[in-house]
Amino acid sequence: MKDKVILLVEDNADDEALTRRALAKNNIQNAIVVAHDGVEALDCVFGTGSFKEAPVAPVVVLLDLKLPKIDGLEVLRRIRADTRTKLLPVVILTSSKEEKDVVNGYGLGANSYIRKPVDFGQFVEAVRQLGLYWLVLNEPPPSGTPS
Amino acid sequence: MTLPLERKIQVGFGLALAIVLVVGAAALRSTTATVESASWVAHTLQVRADLEAAFAAVIDAETGVRGYVITGDSAYLAPYDSARATLGPLLAQLGTLIADNPVQQHRLDSLQTLIPIRFERLQQTIGVRRTRGTVAAGLAVMSGEGKVLTDRIRELIAGMRDEEGRLLARRSATLAARTREVRIAVAGGTVLTLGLAVVASLLVGREQARRRQAEAALRPTQARLEHVVASSTVVIYGNEVTGSSFSPNWVSENVTRLTGYEVAAAMDPAWWLEHLHPDDRARVLAEIPALFTQGRLTTEYRFRHADGSYRWVRDECRLLRDASGTPREVVGAWMDITEHQRAQHALRESEERHRLLFERNPLPAWVFDLATLKFLAVNDAAVRAYGYSRDEFLAMTIADIRPPEDVPALRATVAHTDASGGAGGGTWRHRKKDGTVIEVEITAHPLAYGGRRAELVLAQDITERQRAEQALRASEERFRALAASANDAIVSADSAGRITYFNPGAERLFGYAATEATGQPLTILMPERFQEAHLAGLARYLATGEAHVVGKTVELAGRTKDGREFPLELSLASWKRGPDVGFTGILRDITERRRAEAEIKARTAQLEAANKELEAFSYSVSHDLRAPLRSIDGFSQALQEDYTARLDEEGRSHLRRVRAATQRMALLIDDLLHLARVSRAELRSAPVDLSTVAQGVVAELRQREPRRAVEFVCVDQARVRGDPALLRVVLENLLGNAWKFTAQRRPARIEFGVSQQDGATAYFVRDNGAGFDMAYAEKLFGAFQRLHSAKEFEGTGIGLATVQRIVHRHGGRVWAESAVDQGATFYFTV
Numbered sequence: 001m002k003d004k005v006i007l008l009v010e011d012n013a014d015d016e017a018l019t020r021r022a023l024a025k026n027n028i029q030n031a032i033v034v035a036h037d038g039v040e041a042l043d044c045v046f047g048t049g050s051f052k053e054a055p056v057a058p059v060v061v062l063l064d065l066k067l068p069k070i071d072g073l074e075v076l077r078r079i080r081a082d083t084r085t086k087l088l089p090v091v092i093l094t095s096s097k098e099e100k101d102v103v104n105g106y107g108l109g110a111n112s113y114i115r116k117p118v119d120f121g122q123f124v125e126a127v128r129q130l131g132l133y134w135l136v137l138n139e140p141p142p143s144g145t146p147s
Numbered sequence: 148m149t150l151p152l153e154r155k156i157q158v159g160f161g162l163a164l165a166i167v168l169v170v171g172a173a174a175l176r177s178t179t180a181t182v183e184s185a186s187w188v189a190h191t192l193q194v195r196a197d198l199e200a201a202f203a204a205v206i207d208a209e210t211g212v213r214g215y216v217i218t219g220d221s222a223y224l225a226p227y228d229s230a231r232a233t234l235g236p237l238l239a240q241l242g243t244l245i246a247d248n249p250v251q252q253h254r255l256d257s258l259q260t261l262i263p264i265r266f267e268r269l270q271q272t273i274g275v276r277r278t279r280g281t282v283a284a285g286l287a288v289m290s291g292e293g294k295v296l297t298d299r300i301r302e303l304i305a306g307m308r309d310e311e312g313r314l315l316a317r318r319s320a321t322l323a324a325r326t327r328e329v330r331i332a333v334a335g336g337t338v339l340t341l342g343l344a345v346v347a348s349l350l351v352g353r354e355q356a357r358r359r360q361a362e363a364a365l366r367p368t369q370a371r372l373e374h375v376v377a378s379s380t381v382v383i384y385g386n387e388v389t390g391s392s393f394s395p396n397w398v399s400e401n402v403t404r405l406t407g408y409e410v411a412a413a414m415d416p417a418w419w420l421e422h423l424h425p426d427d428r429a430r431v432l433a434e435i436p437a438l439f440t441q442g443r444l445t446t447e448y449r450f451r452h453a454d455g456s457y458r459w460v461r462d463e464c465r466l467l468r469d470a471s472g473t474p475r476e477v478v479g480a481w482m483d484i485t486e487h488q489r490a491q492h493a494l495r496e497s498e499e500r501h502r503l504l505f506e507r508n509p510l511p512a513w514v515f516d517l518a519t520l521k522f523l524a525v526n527d528a529a530v531r532a533y534g535y536s537r538d539e540f541l542a543m544t545i546a547d548i549r550p551p552e553d554v555p556a557l558r559a560t561v562a563h564t565d566a567s568g569g570a571g572g573g574t575w576r577h578r579k580k581d582g583t584v585i586e587v588e589i590t591a592h593p594l595a596y597g598g599r600r601a602e603l604v605l606a607q608d609i610t611e612r613q614r615a616e617q618a619l620r621a622s623e624e625r626f627r628a629l630a631a632s633a634n635d636a637i638v639s640a641d642s643a644g645r646i647t648y649f650n651p652g653a654e655r656l657f658g659y660a661a662t663e664a665t666g667q668p669l670t671i672l673m674p675e676r677f678q679e680a681h682l683a684g685l686a687r688y689l690a691t692g693e694a695h696v697v698g699k700t701v702e703l704a705g706r707t708k709d710g711r712e713f714p715l716e717l718s719l720a721s722w723k724r725g726p727d728v729g730f731t732g733i734l735r736d737i738t739e740r741r742r743a744e745a746e747i748k749a750r751t752a753q754l755e756a757a758n759k760e761l762e763a764f765s766y767s768v769s770h771d772l773r774a775p776l777r778s779i780d781g782f783s784q785a786l787q788e789d790y791t792a793r794l795d796e797e798g799r800s801h802l803r804r805v806r807a808a809t810q811r812m813a814l815l816i817d818d819l820l821h822l823a824r825v826s827r828a829e830l831r832s833a834p835v836d837l838s839t840v841a842q843g844v845v846a847e848l849r850q851r852e853p854r855r856a857v858e859f860v861c862v863d864q865a866r867v868r869g870d871p872a873l874l875r876v877v878l879e880n881l882l883g884n885a886w887k888f889t890a891q892r893r894p895a896r897i898e899f900g901v902s903q904q905d906g907a908t909a910y911f912v913r914d915n916g917a918g919f920d921m922a923y924a925e926k927l928f929g930a931f932q933r934l935h936s937a938k939e940f941e942g943t944g945i946g947l948a949t950v951q952r953i954v955h956r957h958g959g960r961v962w963a964e965s966a967v968d969q970g971a972t973f974y975f976t977v
Contacts, residue, residue, distance in 0.1 A: 014778035021785065066770045095770040095777070099824075118773055118813035120781040 004135055005031045007058035009041040009075065010093075011067055018120065019062070019093075022127035030135060033058060038070025042078055045085055058088070060134040063110075065094040065101055073104055080109040089134055159347050163340060170336025177329030184322030191315040194244050194251075195308050201237045202304045204230035205262060209297060212269045216276050216284045224273065231266060238262070251310055258303050265296045377401055382481040384413075388466070388474045391439075395419075396476070405460070405483050407453025424449035424457055439474065442466050447484065459485045511606045513540070514596050517565045520544035520558075523596050532608065534580030545604075548577050550584055564593070564602065577606065586610045636734040642727060644669050644685050656715075656736055658708035674706045688721070689728060697721045697730070702737065714741050758827050765823045772816050780809040818945035821876075825949050830870050830956055837865040837910055840875050841899040844882045857889060860898040865910055867977040873953045874977070880946040881912040881973050888916030888971070907976050915970040919963075927963055950975070 006023075010016045016034055023032065033056050035041035041063070043049030044056060061079070065072035072092065079085045091112040092105045105113050114130060117123050208230035214223030238259055245251035272293070276284035376383060382402045386393040394416045402413045412418060423431060427448035438444040443465045449457040464479025505512055511529035515522050525540040533540075533548060545561075546554045553576055560573075577587050587606040594603050630637045636653035640646050645668055649661040657664070657672055664671070670678040688694050700718040707713070719732045783806045791799060838861055845859045867874070882897065889895035898913040919927070928951040929944075954961040954975045965971035 012774055014781070015774060018777065018781040021781070095773040096766065098766060116773070116777060118776045118780055118809055120777070120784040123777070123781065 004059040005033055005056045006135075007033050007035060007041065007044055007056070007061045009035045009038070009061065009063045009067065009072065011036050011064065015064070015116070018123065019127065022120075022124045023131060025124050026128040026131055028127075028131040028135065030131075031056075037068040038072065038075045041067075041075050042070065045079055045088070046082065061088060061090045062093045062130075063090055065092060065096060065105070073101075073108060076105065076108045076110060089138065091130060091134065093130075155350060156347070159343055159350070163343050163347075166336050166339045166343070170333055170340075173329055173332030173336070177325050177332070180325040181322055181329075184318050184325065187318045188315055188322075190244060191311045191318070194241065194311045197237055197241045197244065198304045198308050198311070201234060201241070201258070201262070202301065204234050204237070205265060205297065205300055208266065208269060209293070212272055213288065216272060216281065216288060219276065219281065227269065227273075234262060234266075245307075248310070248314070251307055254303050254307050254310075258300060258307075261296060261300050261303065265293065265300065268293050268296065380405070380482050384479055384481060386464075386477040386479075388477055393477060402481075405458070405481065406450065422451040424451065438464065438466050438477065458483050459488045505603075508605070511608075512604060513545075513606075514594070514601050514603050515545045516596075517561060517593070517600045517602055520546055520561065523599070523601055529606070532579070532606075533577070539580075548579075550576055550578050561602075564591070565600070574609070575606075586613050633733075637731065638664075638669070638672070638734065639729060639731045640669050641729055642685075642689055644682065647729065648731075653734070656707075656734060657705065663708075672705055674704050674712050677704060694721070705734065705736075713738050716740075761823060762827065765820055768816060768820060773813060776809045776813050776816075780806050783809070815945075818949075822945050822949050822952065825873060825876060825952050826956075828870075828873070830873070832868055833871055835867055835869050835871045835874050837867060837874065837878065838863055838899070840871075841865075841878050841882060841912075844875070844878050845886075845897070848882065848886045852886075855886070855890070855895065856893075857886065857895040857897055860896070860900070862900045865899075865901050867910075869957050869977050870953075873956070877950050877953050877975065878912070880950045881975075884946060884973075885912055885914035885916060885971075888918075889914050890916075892916055902974075904974060904976075909974040909976050911972050911974045913970065913972040918965040918967050918969045918971045920967050921965060924963060924965075928961065 006028075008016065008019055010019065020032060023030075033044055035044050040050070041061070043051045044058065045061070047055035063072045063075060067075070072094070076090055076092070079088055079090060086109075089111045090109070091114060092101075092110045093114050093116060094101065095116050097115045102113050111134075112130070114126055117126065207226040211223050211226035211228075211230075215221060215227075238255070241255055242252075242259075245255060272284050272287050275287050376399045379399075379401060382405050383397075383399040384395060384402070385397040387396045395414045395418075398410055398413045400410055403409055406413065406422070408418070420428070431446055431448050434444060434446050443463075445461065445463045447459060447461045450460045452458050460481055461484045462479055462481050464477050466474050467476040467478060469475045505524070506526050508526055509528055511526065511532045513522050513525040513529050521544050522540045525537055529535075529540065530537055535543070535548075546557060549557055557575070572588075572590050574586060574588050576584050578584050585608050588609045590605040590607075592603045594601055596603075630648070630650045630652075633650060633652050636656040637648070637650040638646060638653050639648035645666055646664050649659065649664040651661075653659075653664070654661055659667075659671070670681060673681060684695055688697060696717070696719050698720065700716060702714060702716050704712050705715040714737050716735045716737045717732050719730060721728060721730050723729075783802050786794075787799065787802050787806075794802070841861055842859075845857075845861075849855070849857070878899075882899070885897045889897065892915055896915045898911075900911055900913070902909055902911060928947045950973075951961050954977070957977045959976035961973065961975040963971055963973045
C-alpha cells in the first residue's frame with residue numbers, strides 16, 4: 001500500500017500541511033508527491049519536466065481547482081485527454097462549491113468532488129473516507145494500459 | 148270651254164281636217180291650172196318658134212335664089228331646096244297648134260296660100276335664070292312682085308306672132324292669179340292649221356301637266372299603300388271559291404315574312420292545309436262551314452313556318468258573293484299572333500308572380516282605399532305580424548292600427564299623398580291587436596285597385612333596429628368620447644387611404660387640425676421614404692387581404708406638419724362595413740420610450756458587467772476567504788491536539804473561541820455566497836408543486852433532528868410556476884426558521900398552506916414558535932439582520948434576505964405576521 005503514490009496538487013502551503021496532517025491522522029502512509037501548480041501536476045502525471053528523471057505513477061490525484069499557471073479543470077481535461085492517464089482516478093479537493101465548478105469537474109471526468117470543510121475535524125473525516133475508498137477499496141485500472 | 152277634253156280634241160281634229168281638205172283642193176286646182184297655163188305658154192312659144200322658122204325658111208329661099216341669079220351657081224339653090232322641104236311640115240304643125248284659135252287659123256290659111264305662091268315665083272326666077280340668063284332673071288326679081296309677096300307673108304307672120312304674144316300675156320296673167328289664190332289658200336290654211344296645232348298642243352300640254360300632277364299626287368299614296376301592305380304584319384289574301392273548294396288567287400308579298408314561303412309557294416292550293424298544325428286541322432276545317440252561313444270567320448291556329456317552327460296565326464276572312472248570291476271569293480287577313488300569345492302567357496304569369504309577391508312577401512303589406520282609408524287587401528305577413536285576421540283587417544281602416552294620437556297626422560299625410568299622387572313613406576307607429584305599439588318604416592305606392600284610388604303599403608317593423616341604432620349611437624358616442632379624450636393619436640382612414648377621423652391626440656401629435664387633416668391622404672403623416680411602402684401595403688391588403696401591419700403593433704416613423712420626424716408606435720386595425728374597408732390606427736410618440744430603452748440597454752450592459760465582476764468576486768471569496776479560515780481552524784486544532792498539555796485552561800478556552808469564530812465565519816461566507824448566487828442565477832420557469840417541496844424539506848429536517856417532535860400540516864397540491872431550485876430555497880429557509888423557532892414548544896406545530904390575501908394567492912408557513920415583535924418587522928428581511936441573539940437561536944440573518952430576493956425575482960412579495968411568543972406566519976406570493 002505504501003508504494004501507491006498520491007499526487008496532491010495544492011498551491012497553498014497551509015492546506016498542504018493540513019492535508020498531510022489529515023492523511024497522517026488517518027494512518028495513510030502512502031508517499032505524497034506535491035505539485036504546486038498545474039504545470040507541475042501535468043509534469044508529474046506524464047513524467048515530464050522536473051519529473052522526467054524520477055517519474056512517479058500516482059494512483060490517485062487530489063486536485064485543487066484554483067491553481068497558478070494552469071487551473072485545475074484544465075489539468076483534469078488534459079489528464080482525461082491522454083490515453084495513458086484517462087482512467088487515472090482524480091478527486092477534486094477544493095474550497096469552492098460553486099455549482100458550475102462541480103458540474104464542470106464531473107463533466108470533465110472527475111471521479112469525486114470534495115469540498116474542503118473549514119472545520120478541520122470534518123476535513124480529517126473526509127480525507128479518511130477518501131483514502132479508504134481510493135487507496136484501499138478501489139481496484140485501480142490496469143496501470144498504463146490504454147483501454 | 149266646258150266641253151270635255153275628248154270632245155275638244157274631236158272638234159279640233161274635224162276643223163283641222165276641213166282646213167287640210169280646203170287647202171288641198173285649192174292647191175290641186177291651182178296646180179292643175181298652173182300646169183294648163185304652163186302648157187299654154189309652151190304652146191304659144193312653140194307657135195311663135197314655128198312661125199319664125201317658117202319665115203326664116205322663106206327668107207333663106209329668097210336669098211339662095213338671088214345668089215343663084217347673080218352667080219348662076221346652083222350651089223346657092225340649096226337653102227331654097229331645104230326651105231321648100233321644111234315649110235310643108237312646119238305649116239302643118241302650125242295648123243294643129245292653132246287649130247283652137249279661129250283668128251290664127253284664118254291667118255295660117257292665108258299664109259298657106261301665099262307661101263306656095265312665093266315659092267312659085269322663085270321657081271320661075273330660077274327657071275328664068277337658067278333659061279334666060281342673069282339679066283332676065285334679075286329683071287324678074289326687080290319687078291318687085293316677089294317682094295310684095297314676101298312682105299305680105301312677113302305681115303301675116305308678125306300678126307300671128309303678136310296674136311300669140313297677146314294670148315301668152317293673157318294666159319300668164321291667169322296663171323299668176325291662180326298661183327296667188329293658191330298661195331293665199333295655202334298660207335291661210337297653214338296659218339289656221341298652225342293655230343289649231345298651237346291650241347291643240349296647249350290643250351294637250353295642259354292636260355298632260357294635269358295628268359302628271361295627278362299621277363305625282365297618286366304615287367306616294369300608292370307607294371304608301373304598297374309599303375303598308377308589304378310592311379304590315381297582316382297578310383292579305385284572296386281565294387277563289389268554286390263550289391266548296393278554294394284556290395288561292397292572290398296573296399300579299401309579306402306572306403314570306405309570316406311563313407317563310409315565297410308567294411308562288413303560297414299560291415299552291417294544297418299549301419295552306421299542309422302547313423296547318425295537325426292538332427288544329429280538324430277544328431279549323433270544322434269551322435269553315437260557318438263562313439258560308441255567316442259570311443265571315445275569325446279563327447286562330449298554328450301554322451308551320453318554313454323554318455319548321457309553328458307560329459300562332461289569326462285568320463279573319465269574309466265571303467264575297469256575286470249578284471245571284473253564289474259564293475265567288477274569300478278575302479281575308481292573316482296575322483302572326485305568336486308574340487301576342489306569348490305576351491298573354493307572360494302577362495298571366497307575371498300577374499300570378501306579383502300576386503304571390505304581395506301574398507307571400509315577408510314584410511306586412513296591404514292596400515288601402517285613399518278615400519275611405521279602408522283596407523282593401525292584406526297579405527299573410529300582415530296577418531301574422533299584427534294579430535288581426537284577414538276579415539278583421541278588411542273591416543278596419545288604416546287609422547285603426549294607429550295609436551289614437553297619431554291619427555290626425557295620418558289623415559293629413561294621406562290627404563297630401565292623395566292630392567300629390569306621389570308615393571308616401573316614412574316612419575310611423577302602429578298598434579297591433581294586442582295593443583303593442585311598434586315603430587315601422589313605411590314604403591307606399593299609389594295604384595288603382597279595383598277601380599279605386601288606393602295605395603300599396605309595405606311596413607317594416609324597425610323597433611328592434613331603432614333600439615339597436617340607439618345602442619349603436621350611444622356606443623359610438625362613448626367611443627368618440629374615448630377617442631377624443633385619449634392621449635394617443637387615433638386616426639381612421641378609408642380604403643383610399645384618406646383620413647376620415649383625426650382625434651385631438653392626433654392633432655397634438657402631428658400638428659394638423661382635424662379639419663385640415665380630414666380628407667388628406669395618410670401619407671402626409673409619414674416621411675417620404677415610407678410612403679411608397681405604405682401605398683403598396685394598402686393596395687396589397689385591399690387586393691389580397693394579406694396584412695403586414697394590420698392587427699399588429701409596429702414601430703414606424705411619423706412626420707409632423709412642420710416636417711419633424713419622430714419614432715412612433717402604431718397598432719392598426721381594419722374594419723369592414725359592407726363593401727367599405729376602413730382602418731383605424733392608434734399612434735403613440737415613442738421618442739421618450741426609445742430614449743428610455745436605450746438607457747435601459749446601457750444600464751443592463753453595465754449591470755451585466757457588474758454581475759460578471761461580482762461573480763468573479765464571489766468565486767474568489769468562496770476560495771480565498773475560506774482558505775485562511777481552514778488554516779486557522781486546522782492549526783488551532785493541531786494546537787489543541789499536540790500542545791494541550793502546555794496550555795492552561797484559559798489558553799484552551801481561547802483556542803475553542805478561535806475555532807468557533809472560524810466556523811461562524813465559514814457559515815457567513817457560505818450564506819453570503821448563497822445570497823449572491825440567488826440574486827444572479829438565471830431564473831427558470833417550470834411547474835412546481837410547493838406541497839411536495841415543503842414535505843421534502845420537513846422530512847430532511849426530521850432526519851437531521853430525529854428527536855424533535857413537530858406536527859406538520861401541509862396543504863395539497865399548491866402548484867405554481869417558477870424556478871424549482873430557488874423556490875426550494877425559499878421553503879428551506881422558511882420551514883427551517885419555523886423548525887428552529889419552535890424548538891422550545893411542546894408540541895411544536897408547523898403549517899404550510901394557501902390563502903387569499905388582497906385578491907392574490909399567498910402561500911404561507913405558520914409556526915407556533917417564539918414569534919417576534921412586529922415593531923421590528925421592517926428589519927426582518929434585511930441581510931445580517933437578526934431579531935434573536937445567536938445564543939437564543941443560531942443563524943446568520945441572511946436566510947430571510949435570500950427568501951425576499953427570490954420572491955421578488957419571481958415578481959411576488961413576502962411579508963410576515965407575528966407577535967412575541969405567539970408564533971409567526973410568513974406569507975409569500977409567486
